[in-house]
Amino acid sequence: MQTDFIDLLKQSVSSIVLEGETQHLLEKNQALNSFYPILLSILNSRPELIDNLLRQLNPRVGDVFGSNLSLKQxxxxxxxxxxxxxxxxxTLNRSIAPSLNFLENQAGSSDPVAIQHLLQNNLDSIQAALPQWATALLAALGVNNAAGQTVHQAPEVIVTEPVEERRSWLLPILALIILIGLLAFLFRACSDRNQAPATTQTQVAANQAAMLQVSTGSDGNLVTCQILLNNPSYMEILQNEVKQIFNHPTGCGAENFAxxxxxxxxxxxxxxxxxxxxGVPNVNLNWVGNQLSIQAANPADAERLASQIRPLAKNMTVVTQQPAETTVTDVNQAVTSSISNAEQALAAINPDNIQALDIATALNMQIINFDSASTEIPAANKSILDQTAVLMQRAPQVQLTVKGHTDAVGDANANKTLSQQRAQAVVDYLVSRGVNPGQLQAIGFGSEQPIAANATPEGQFKNRRIEFEVLNVDTGTVRSVEDAGVVEQKAPQS
Structure with a gap:
C-alpha cells in the first residue's frame, strides 16, 4: 500500500528536525504536523516562493508568511x-530546508514548476492533513486551498531594439508607448492588489456556528475539549470554567477566527x-448553534443528562444520539494501513545504526486489534514483531516497554488484568523470536489512560491499543511515541 504523501514527508523530515531534542517534544511534533500541509498549500499557490526559499541557506517561517506578521503570530x-x-x-524554521529537499527528491527536480506539479498531484493528501482552522488562515493569506490557486503572471513584453535604419524621430514615440504600457500594467497590478483583501475578508467573514465539544473518560473527568469561537473575552471565561470544574490545568483547545x-x-x-x-463516565457533548447532542456509553446517562439540561437551555434543541457503528471494514482498513506503514518504517531503519526512538516510532504505527477478551496476537502483526526482534538483537542498548490499554466497557479490574496479559503476550512473542528478556517489560493500564471518548465505538476502538516506550541505556533517555508525537519520560532512578 502506498504511503500517504504527508505521512511520507513527516517520516522524512520530522526525524531530522527533532534529532537530539529533549524539551517540549510533543508540542514540537504537533506544530510540525500542522505546519507541513500549510507550507505545501502556500507553495502550491505561490510557486515563485519555492525558488526564493531554495536560494536561502536558512529559510524561516517569516519568509513563508511574508509581510503578514499578524497572521504568522x-x-x-x-x-x-x-x-x-x-x-x-x-523548530519550524529548521523544518523548511529539509521539506524543500524532500520535495526536490520527490519531484526529481528543483524547478518550481515540477515541484508545483508534484503538489497538485498530491493535493488531496495535503488538504486532508490541514487542521480545521487552517482554511481561514490560508484564506487570509490569499490562498485558495480548495482548488489550488493558479498564479497568473503578466505576459512577457519583448521589446525589440530598433535597427539603425529606423528614423530617429520614432524613438521618442516608441518610448512613450512603452511608458504608457508600463503605467497601465502597474495600475492594474495595484488595483488587483487592493481588491485582494476584500475577497479575503468575504471568505473570513463566512459565518459558522460557535462550537463546544467536551468528552469524559471512565472516571467522569475531562478527556477532550475544544472551543471554536470569535470572542477572546468569553473564550477565556469559558476556559477558566472548564479548568475549575474539572480541575484540569490545560482546559480546552481553543481557536479564535472571524x-x-x-x-x-x-x-x-x-x-x-x-x-x-x-463525574458522568464516557460522555461526549457537542454544543453547535442551537443543537446540543449527547452521546454516552450508557444510553441511560445520556437521557438523564438531556432531561436535566432541557429546562436550562430553553433555546437549544437537546438530543441524545446513539454512537455510530464502527464497521468491520473500517477496522480492517485501519489495521491494514497501519501495518503497512509500520513495515515501511522498520525497513527504513539502518541495521548498523539502530536508534531506540526509530524502533518505537515504527511499532506505534501499527494497530494490534485483539479479538474481544483474547490475548492471541493477530497473525497480521507478527511480521512486524518479527522484524522488531531482528533489530533488537542487534541493539542490546535498547529496552522496550510494552504498554497495554483497554476501553472502559466492562469491569475496570478485569480490563486491567486483560491489558497486562495482552502486553505480556507481545513480550513473550518477542522473546520467542530471540530477544533478550532483560530488554523487555510489560505493563497493563486497563482503561486508565484513554486517548479518545469511550462514548463511541470509534473511541473505544482507539482506546484498545498497545503502545511501545523505549529506553536507551547508553543515554538513560526514556521516550514514548504516541499518535500525538514523541513524549519524553523521566529517566529511571539509579
Missing part, C-alpha cells in the same frame, strides 16, 4: 501550546451544564 499562537513560541518557531460566531446560544448556562457532565 496567529499561527504560532495556535500551534505552540504550552511550549515557548521561540522554541516552536525555531468565521465563527461570537457567542453561543444560551451560553450563560454552559457552566451549569459542565458541572452536570463532571
Amino acid at each position: 496567529q499561527f504560532l499562537d495556535l500551534v505552540s501550546g504550552t511550549a515557548p513560541q521561540t522554541e516552536i518557531e525555531n 468565521n465563527y460566531h461570537s457567542e453561543f446560544i444560551d451560553q450563560d448556562v454552559i457552566p451549569s451544564v459542565l458541572k452536570m457532565l463532571k
